Amino acid sequence: MKLQMLAELNAERAARRPAVLITDTANGEQRLVKVADLAKDPMRAELASHLRMGKSGMVEAGDKRLFLNVYAPTARLVIIGAVHISQALVPIAQSLGYDVTVVDPRTAFASPERFPDVPLIAEWPDVALPPLNVDHYTAFVALTHDPKIDDPALLHAFKCDCFYIGALGSRKTHGKRADRLKGQGARDADIARIHAPIGLPIGAVSPSEIAVSIMAEITAQLRMPPKEQEAAA
Incomplete structure (x- = not known):
């Protein structure tokens, strides 16, 4: 994970705001989706479901296999x-x-x-x-x-x-x-x-x-x- 992305993730976690780190398992590319940006994300339904359950896991999007790493605050x-x-x-x-x-x-x-x-x-x-x-x-x-x-x-x-x-x-x-x-x-x-x-x-x-x-x-x-x-x- 790039340092800037790690800093952003840590900032969200410190503020008790949920976020999802998406990793393409084929090439390792990553992107971070903050809860503030969830509504406009093309994967919003899948991300919302995983956030609601507080569970990380593998999903398929088109021809890609992606791992969703969910960071949700402790309730x-x-x-x-x-x-x-x-x-x-x-x-x-x-x-x-x-x-x-x-x-x-x-x-x-x-x-x-x-x-x-x-x-x-x-x-x-x-x-x-x-x-x-x-x-x-x-x-x-x-x-x-x-x-x-x-x-x-x-x-x-x-x-x-x-x-x-x-x-x-x-x-x-x-x-x-x-x-x-x-x-x-x-x-x-x-x-x-x-x-x-x-x-x-x-x-x-x-x-x-x-x-x-x-x-x-x-x-x-x-x-x-x-x-x-x-x-x-």
Whole structure:
């Protein structure tokens, strides 16, 4: 790989922007496709598919055999609320390779004893979230049922282009939440991004079952094309 290309790739990775290095296996020629240039690339469908899956691999394009080396940021999960569902959700997300952070200003809930081996921030969202650099490769879930905590956290998530935003609560509860958020400047498009009630509708009852439904929905949002997501909803 040429030094300039390597420098560009390293810059994209440092900024948590995905990229694909395409290598022609016959002659070794390479080109780098950044996510900002994906839409105009002649191989955009194939590249988008591999980026969505986070998988490198061989493809054929015309008479060429190309190896796609995918560089995708590690997905992150920010959980607002150190509640029972969160205790079940953390190990599931970690087993899937997510970097997980739990935020809850209530120190009675946000204790290392309840959440061992996971970054735990016992601060209010306006203090805890900005340093986390929440971005497009972040899934964001609000689980406290407390508007004083969940609402400012969701307003922050709207600004950060998270690939998934979910919030606990019934449809009635979410309707009230939507009204509150709009009163604080949220747009209809922002509200529409919230998955609420959170999780896939699998009839989940216990905290562990709800955690499974949440992680399944997050996975679908990350991996499935939009049309397939709509069909599965």
